[in-house]
Amino acid sequence: MKKSHFIYICLVLLVLIGALFVFARRSQETKTTQTSTASSHFTSKTITHDFGTTKLDKEPKKIVILNNLYGEILLPLGITPVGATTAQVGSQEFSTLFKKTFKKAEVVSVGWQKTPDLEKIAELEPDVILMTVHQQDLYDKLNQIAPTIGYQINTESNWDFRDTALKVADIFDKKDQMQKAIDELDQKQAKFAQKVKATYGNQRLMYVRVTEKDIRYYGYGRFGFLYETYGFNRAESFNPSDMYQLIDSEKLLQLNPDLLIVQADSEDLLKTKLKESSVWGQLKAVQNKKVIYADYSTYMLGFGLMSQDAIMSQIEKEWLD
Template identity: 30%
Template sequence: MKKMMLSMGLLAVLFAAGACGQATGEDRTNESQTAATSASSTTKDSQSGLPAEVSIMDGDKKQVTVATNPQKVVVFDNSALDTMNRLGVGERVIGAATDNLPTFLSDYKKVASAGGIKEPDLEKINALQPDLIIISGRQKDFQDQLAQIAPTLYLSTDNTDTWPSIQNQIKSIGAIFGKEEEATAAIASLQSKIDGLKGKAVTSKEKALVMLVNEGSLSAYGAGSRFGIVHDTFGFSQADDQIEASTHGQSVSYEYVLEKNPDVIFVVDRTQAIGGDDSQNNVAANELIKQTTAGKNNKVISLDPDVWYLAGAGIESVDIMADNVAKAFADNK
């Protein structure tokens, strides 16, 4: 009797053990999928050689975490697009504000239009299913809505600390895409160019005035403004150090320009950048401008509006801007 009870107990244990070890078909499928996902992630990390994420200081000067090596990116910030292009990861761009691209980035007109430069097409972006969206201040009002579609990184230039903040943006893009060495090399090259230009500007002691012309209307920009790079980075003294620091500049007249009498006048033609009536935008031809030191010495210099108005903080942008400003030292007489 005892032998029979022992045998029955042993059979029960063996049956229970077999039942516990036998998963359902659904369980086996889920386990296989989990293992495959884990293996895929391990392979991806091994291939990229990058950490899974990096900490970036965004345009609000907040530290944000961004996943590295995104494969599908929608870019509204033309400066970021510029830097991605120069760092060799432009093929990751699947959408942009294609109607407002600088000429030097015109190749990206072939990617999907993600909306206007000030009004993203949320439905279209959602359909693109990006891994990352990069925006500038022009799209800031849509940041929360875009973040519901995909991780959204806001980048912006600090007009009170221009070149360091541009470097931060270049380094951030480099870190996200595993192009840190290339970003560092690009910054070093630009720094060398900036140092040479700044040395000439300081030595010359010439005072400059930066103006934006829009269908005949003038706005002046000084240090701390969107075009403050002329002063704080490229080294030109200000013809007027009382200009109100404003995104849209200080509205001025031609009489004002004559009164301040700058040695160099830099002009950004907004109309050329976005379209409109530019028939009254020839600042150099104005009779009052001709009476200034800049006018007399042929130093009324047109800046590339595509770069200065539509971009301005990418690798190629800064390079072009430095070349534009260097015209002040050309033999224009």
Template identity: 25%
Template sequence: MKKIKSIALMLVAILSLSILTGCSSNNESADKAETRVVKTSKGDVEIPANPKRIVDISGSSEELVILGYTPVATANVDSYDTENVPSYMADTFKDTKVVGHSMMDTMDIEAIIEANPDLIIMAPRQEKMYDELKEIAPVVMLEDYSNDWEANLKQVATLFDKEDEAQAWLDDYYAEAKKIGDEIKKAKGDQSYVVALASSGQFMIFSEGGMGTILKDDMGLKQPANMPKQDSITLPTVSIEGLSEIDADNIVVIGMESDKQDLAKNSVFNEIRAVKDGNYVFLNASPFFSQAYNPMGRKLLLEEVKNALM
């Protein structure tokens, strides 16, 4: 009888060990499934497969929203109101804390800690914070694509294996942009367009950046033959006389209210052909200056541009 009991106890022990081993193996598989390793400029980094509390200081918060992640903290702020997110994102980011300005090299580290992130996304310009940030949570340093908003969306999508979602969003965006561009051309004919930022009595011309590329590249609208060349990410600058020499059929000026008032009183500006012909549009710098550099802002601008030009 004792022998039978011993055998029975041994079988129970073996069975229990098998169950525990199986559970352990399943837990390990589950743990592995909950993270993924991504390649970054700082080497391979293990990140949550589906992060819940992302702090983004890279300026990619709109890209994250497109992919289904609303950050708990952001540095996507209005360039003319750096304490707040752009007005068009206010509802989306109503519960998102501002921890800095994405174009700066430092952030509010205490606010980042308080956000309790499980993932931090940063840009190369904030590299001096890298070691400090990686003590808080896994950190991904993105590549700097400057003005290439599409490339940035795609690299953020790669982090989460969501390239297909990003491409579908881009396809929808470009289809809508072309449709609106065709509507504008049908209404106004083969006219030319220039977009300029008013700055201290001069104008920075969006030749290859910002809203200028929405009109030229995405909508397919024509730029004037006399556009200044842009050789870097820095926008070329012209005087009021230089703006007149560009001789666009339509002029869109982005600026502050004081710029609008100054231009209304400027005799040289009011003699520019597009202004005299009533083909001049003024848009507020907040939020329109930086809106075109971000994907959700860019998409919202399509209807804004249509309404302004037609």
């Protein structure tokens, strides 16, 4: 090989090596910039909540939630917890709203919300824990595991989830995103209420829960949204400070609602306490096929963005289509 050719090849190789070096350096700088931008998006903050103050120095990515409502706040924001409580005693099953998402993401069950498993929570090494009044006595122990933030969610009255949703979203610098989701829900509920009034006018609704001990007609408190928000008419008014009143099958026939939503704690209870009773076939709602069977975890444990959407969707499909 001539000396000039050898020198030429060497020069070409040097140029290629230099180009590769510059490309690699710029790629690394880009990655560094992206990482810096992602981490700088979260601002260190001190959260004042219903159980104290909690400082967060870094963006919380591993989150454990101890109430269903937090799932309804986080999932619409694109955040999936690493651990969550179940809402029914003795059950490891997540709410119907979360079952598919949580299973796919391998979210760990950390026990019933009133008695969460602290060891399981610690094993997950969370960046933050979201709690409610149900875990108030455990606040100090939870805080030793990870920074803990909590709100006094009162599910016994007609509480408004919107305020809590905005506070929680603000923890993750996503308050604007949550406000947009709330605005969209408000618009959807307003249109839904118009459709209910146009379709059913003065017809009356009852939400009935069948438990092992009794039959309950819910008209206020947590189920106020059926009337105040959705625009249905109560089958009967009673003391607004009482969430429900106890009834029997005869009282149900006396009220004889046009529309009936039934949530039974088991299929057997639904059968023995209602469907096999002498009055069931006499009810207008039954005769006109205006009975909706409600999922416990969605209706009884919900009331956030996701449950409201699911409830409206079911009612629309069965009664308004």
